[in-house]
Amino acid sequence: xxxxxxxxxxxxxxxxxxxxxxxxxxxxxxxxxxxxxxxxxxxxxxxxxxxxxxxxxxxxxxxxxxxxxxxxxxxxxxxxxxxxxxxxxxxxxxxxxxxxxxxxxxxxxxxxxxxxxxxxxxxxxxxxxxxxxxxxxxxxxxxxxxxxxxxx
Amino acid sequence: xxxxxxxxxxxxxxxxxxxxxxxxxxxxxxxxxxxxxxxxxxxxxxxxxxxxxxxxxxxxxxxxxxxxxxxxxxxxxxxxxxxxxxxxxxxxxxxxxxxxxxxxxxxxxxxxxxxxxxxxxxxxxxxxxxxxxxxxxxxxxxxxxxxxxxxxxxxxxxxxxxxxxxxxxxxxxxxxxxxxxxxxxxxxxxxxxxxxxxxxxxxxxxxxxxxxxxxxxxxxxxxxxxxxxxxxxxxxxxxxxxxxxxxxxxxxxxxxxxxxxxxxxxxxxxxxxxxxxxxxxxxxxxxxxxxxxxxxxxxxxxxxxxxxxxxxxxxxxxxxxxxxxxxxxxxxxxxxxxxxxxxxxxxxxxxxxxxxxxxxxxxxxxxxxxxxxxxxxxxxxxxxxxxxxxxxxxxxxxxxxxxxxxxxxxxxxxxxxxxxxxxxxxxxxxxxxxxxxxxxxxxxxxxxxxxxxxxxxxxxxxxxxxxxxxxxxxxxxxxxxxxxxxxxxxxxxxxxxxxxxxxxxxx
Amino acid sequence: xxxxxxxxxxxxxxxxxxxxxxxxxxxxxxxxxxxxxxxxxxxxxxxxxxxxxxxxxxxxxxxxxxxxxxxxxxxxxxxxxxxxxxxxxxxxxxxxxxxxxxxxxxxxxxxxxxxxxxxxxxxxxxxxxxxxxxxxxxxxx
Numbered sequence: 001x002x003x004x005x006x007x008x009x010x011x012x013x014x015x016x017x018x019x020x021x022x023x024x025x026x027x028x029x030x031x032x033x034x035x036x037x038x039x040x041x042x043x044x045x046x047x048x049x050x051x052x053x054x055x056x057x058x059x060x061x062x063x064x065x066x067x068x069x070x071x072x073x074x075x076x077x078x079x080x081x082x083x084x085x086x087x088x089x090x091x092x093x094x095x096x097x098x099x100x101x102x103x104x105x106x107x108x109x110x111x112x113x114x115x116x117x118x119x120x121x122x123x124x125x126x127x128x129x130x131x132x133x134x135x136x137x138x139x140x141x142x143x144x145x146x147x148x149x150x151x152x
Numbered sequence: 153x154x155x156x157x158x159x160x161x162x163x164x165x166x167x168x169x170x171x172x173x174x175x176x177x178x179x180x181x182x183x184x185x186x187x188x189x190x191x192x193x194x195x196x197x198x199x200x201x202x203x204x205x206x207x208x209x210x211x212x213x214x215x216x217x218x219x220x221x222x223x224x225x226x227x228x229x230x231x232x233x234x235x236x237x238x239x240x241x242x243x244x245x246x247x248x249x250x251x252x253x254x255x256x257x258x259x260x261x262x263x264x265x266x267x268x269x270x271x272x273x274x275x276x277x278x279x280x281x282x283x284x285x286x287x288x289x290x291x292x293x294x295x296x297x298x299x300x301x302x303x304x305x306x307x308x309x310x311x312x313x314x315x316x317x318x319x320x321x322x323x324x325x326x327x328x329x330x331x332x333x334x335x336x337x338x339x340x341x342x343x344x345x346x347x348x349x350x351x352x353x354x355x356x357x358x359x360x361x362x363x364x365x366x367x368x369x370x371x372x373x374x375x376x377x378x379x380x381x382x383x384x385x386x387x388x389x390x391x392x393x394x395x396x397x398x399x400x401x402x403x404x405x406x407x408x409x410x411x412x413x414x415x416x417x418x419x420x421x422x423x424x425x426x427x428x429x430x431x432x433x434x435x436x437x438x439x440x441x442x443x444x445x446x447x448x449x450x451x452x453x454x455x456x457x458x459x460x461x462x463x464x465x466x467x468x469x470x471x472x473x474x475x476x477x478x479x480x481x482x483x484x485x486x487x488x489x490x491x492x493x494x495x496x497x498x499x500x501x502x503x504x505x506x507x508x509x510x511x512x513x514x515x516x517x518x519x520x521x522x523x524x525x526x527x528x529x530x531x532x533x534x535x536x537x538x539x540x541x542x543x544x545x546x547x548x549x550x551x552x553x554x555x556x557x558x559x560x561x562x563x564x565x566x567x568x569x570x571x572x573x574x575x576x577x578x579x580x581x582x583x584x585x586x587x588x589x590x591x592x593x594x595x596x597x598x599x600x601x602x603x604x605x606x607x608x609x610x611x612x613x614x615x616x617x618x619x620x621x622x623x624x625x626x627x628x629x630x631x632x633x634x635x636x637x638x639x640x641x642x643x644x645x646x647x648x649x650x651x652x653x654x655x656x657x658x659x
Numbered sequence: 660x661x662x663x664x665x666x667x668x669x670x671x672x673x674x675x676x677x678x679x680x681x682x683x684x685x686x687x688x689x690x691x692x693x694x695x696x697x698x699x700x701x702x703x704x705x706x707x708x709x710x711x712x713x714x715x716x717x718x719x720x721x722x723x724x725x726x727x728x729x730x731x732x733x734x735x736x737x738x739x740x741x742x743x744x745x746x747x748x749x750x751x752x753x754x755x756x757x758x759x760x761x762x763x764x765x766x767x768x769x770x771x772x773x774x775x776x777x778x779x780x781x782x783x784x785x786x787x788x789x790x791x792x793x794x795x796x797x798x799x800x
Contacts, residue, residue: 254719300756311767317774349711349750
C-alpha cells in the first residue's frame with residue numbers, strides 16, 4: 001500500500017509549511033510583495049500535492065468538490081460585497097463610490113479603512129483563486145484516463 | 153428624457169454606472185449555486201431587468217448632462233479607473249440591456265430543451281458573466297480595463313458556444329477555433345494598448361486622446377493603431393478576420409447564438425469606433441488613410457463576398473452567420489466614410505441589425521424547438537405549421553434585405569445618403585448589389601417556409617402550433633420593433649446622430 | 660545598426676518569442692501544441708509590459724518608512740520619498756491581471772481539447788476535419 005514511502009513522509013511534512021507560507025504571502029500582502037493571487041495558488045498547490053501523493057479519493061475527502069464550488073462563489077461575493085458595503089455606508093458622511101475603502105472605518109487620518117478594505121478584497125481573491133485552481137485540477141484529474149497507469 | 157433620469161432614487165442613480173456591471177457580476181456566482189435551472193433563470197432575468205432599467209436611467213442622465221463619469225474607489229482619473237458614459241456608448245448599453253432582457257426571457261424554453269438539467273445553473277452563470285463583460289467593455293473609460301472585460305466576456309462565450317457540443321460535436325471545434333482566434337485578437341489589442349501606454353504614459357482613454365492631441369503621433373502610436381485595429385477586427389468579425397464566426401454561430405445553442413449575434417460583435421465594433429474616433433483622431437493622416445483604404449474597401453468587399461458565401465450555405469444558421477459578416481461590412485463602410493453622416497448611419501445599422509438578427513435567430517430557435525433545423529429544406533412549409541414564428545422570421549428577414557416599411561430600409565437609406573454625400577458612387581452600387589444578394593439568400597429561406605409542402609407525419613400534415621409564450625413574446629417584440637422603428641425612426645436616428653456628434657464634434 | 664539593436668536589446672527576445680508563438684499556432688495541427696504556441700505568444704506580451712516598467716536606477720516602488728512607529732517620521736518619510744527614483748509599478752499590476760486571463764484561457768482551451776478528444780478520438784486538426792466531412796456533406800464551407 002505504500003510504494004512511495006519517502007514521498008509520503010516528505011509531503012506530509014511539507015504540506016503544512018506550504019499552506020502556512022501561502023497564508024504568510026496572503027497577510028503580508030499589503031506591506032510587501034504578495035497578495036491573494038499568489039497566496040491562492042500556493043494554498044491550492046498544497047492540496048494538489050496531497051492529491052498527487054495520496055490519490056484523488058483522499059484529496060476529495062479532505063477538500064470536497066462541493067466545498068470548492070461554494071468557496072469559488074463566496075470569494076467573488078466577498079469581493080463584490082465589499083464594494084456594495086462601501087456604497088451602503090455613504091449615509092455616514094459624504095457619498096462615496098464603489099470600492100472606496102475609506103468608508104469602511106471612521107479613522108481617516110491613518111487610512112484604516114484602506115487596510116480593512118484591501119484585506120477583505122485579498123481574502124476574496126484568495127478564496128476564488130485557490131478554489132478555481134482546485135476546480136480546474138479536479139476537473140482534469142477526475143477524468144478517467146484512456147490508458148491505465150500500468151500501460152505507460 | 154427627464155423622466156428617465158428620475159426613474160430611480162438619486163442615491164441609487166448616482167451609482168448607476170457601477171451597478172450596471174456589478175449586479176450581473178454578483179448574481180452570476182449566486183446563479184451557479186442554485187439547485188435548478190429555473191431558479192437560475194429567474195436570477196438571470198432579474199439581472200437583465202435591472203440592467204435594462206439602469207441603462208434607461210443612464211440615457212436620461214446623459215441626455216441631460218452630456219456625459220457621466222464614475223470614479224471607482226473614489227480615485228480620480230487619469231490615475232483611477234473611470235466608468236464613462238456618453239452619447240456614443242449609451243445606445244450600446246441600451247442595446248445590450250434590452251436585447252439581453254429579451255434573450256433571457258427566450259432562454260427559458262430554449263435552454264431547458266438543449267442543455268442537460270444539471271448544467272443549467274452553470275450555463276446561466278456563464279451567461280451572466282458574459283453579460284457583465286459586455287457591459288463592462290462598453291462602459292469603461294480605461295483602455296486596459298477594456299481588455300480585461302473583453303476577455304471576461306470572451307472566455308464565458310467560448311464555454312457557452314461549447315455547450316452546443318451535447319447536440320453536435322462540431323460545437324467543440326468551433327469553440328476551440330473561436331478561442332484561438334479570439335485570444336490572438338485580444339493579445340493584439342493588448343500589445344496595441346501597451347504601445348499607446350509607452351507613447352503617452354496613461355491608460356485613461358480621455359487622457360490618451362489629450363496627450364496624443366498635444367504631442368502628435370509617432371511610429372509607436374502608428375504601430376499601436378495597427379495592432380488595435382487588427383485585434384478588435386478579429387473580435388468584431390470584420391471581413392477577412394471573420395473565419396471563426398460562421399461555425400461558432402451555427403453550432404452554439406440557439407439562445408447563445410441569438411444573444412451573441414445581436415450583442416457581442418456590436419460591442420467589439422463600438423470599442424473600435426471609440427478608439428478610431430475619440431482616441432485616434434480621424435483627421436490624422438494615417439487614420440484617415442486607413443478609413444478610405446482599409447475600412448471602406450474591406451467593408452465593401454466584405455458585404456459582397458460574405459453575402460455571396462451566404463447564398464451557398466445549406467444550414468440556415470450558417471446563412472445568417474455569413475450575413476452577419478456582411479452586415480459588419482455595412483458598418484465598416486459607414487465608419488470608413490469618416491464623416492458624421494457615415495458614422496451615424498453605421499451606428500444606426502448597428503442597432504437595427506441587432507433587432508433583425510435577434511428576431512431571426514430566435515425564430516430559427518423556435519423552429520428548432522419543434523423540428524430539427526439542419527438545412528433549408530427542413531424549413532419547408534413551416535409557414536403553415538408555425539405561423540407566428542414564420543411571420544416573425546419573414547418580417548425580420550425582409551428587414552435584413554432592406555425592404556421598405558422595415559428598419560433595414562432606414563439604415564441602408566442613410567448609408568446611401570452618406571455615401572452620396574462623399575460622391576462614393578461605387579459604394580452605393582455595392583450597397584445595392586449586396587442587398588440583391590441578401591434578397592437571394594433570404595428569399596430562398598422564405599420560399600421554403602411559405603411555398604413548400606408542410607412537414608407531415610405518416611401522410612398527415614402536422615397540426616399548426618405556436619412556440620411557448622417565452623419564445624413568442626420576445627421574438628414578436630423584436631420583429632415588430634423592425635416595423636415600428638421604420639415609422640418612428642426619430643428616436644434611433646437621434647441616438648445615432650448624438651453618438652456621431654459626441655465623437656466627431658461639430659465636424 | 661548594432662547600436663540600435665543593443666539599445667533595444669530587451670525587445671529582441673520578445674519579438675523572437677512572439678513570432679515563435681504565432682508560428683506554432685498557425686503551423687501545427689495538434690490542438691494542444693497550438694495552445695502551447697498561444698501561451699508563448701501571450702507570455703511575450705507579458706515580457707513587453709514588464710520591460711516597459713523598468714526605470715534605470717529605479718527603486719522598487721515601496722515607501723519604506725511610511726509604516727514606522729512614529730507618525731511624525733512617517734510624514735517625513737513621505738517627503739523624502741519624492742526624491743527617490745522608482746520603477747513603474749503599474750505594468751506589473753496590469754500583467755498580473757493578464758496572466759490570470761492567460762491561465763483562464765489555457766484552462767478553457769485544454770478543457771475543450773479534452774472534450775474534443777472524447778468526442779472525436781483525436782486531437783489532430785486533419786483527423787477532425789476528415790471526421791466531420793465524411794460524416795455528412797452538410798458541413799461543407
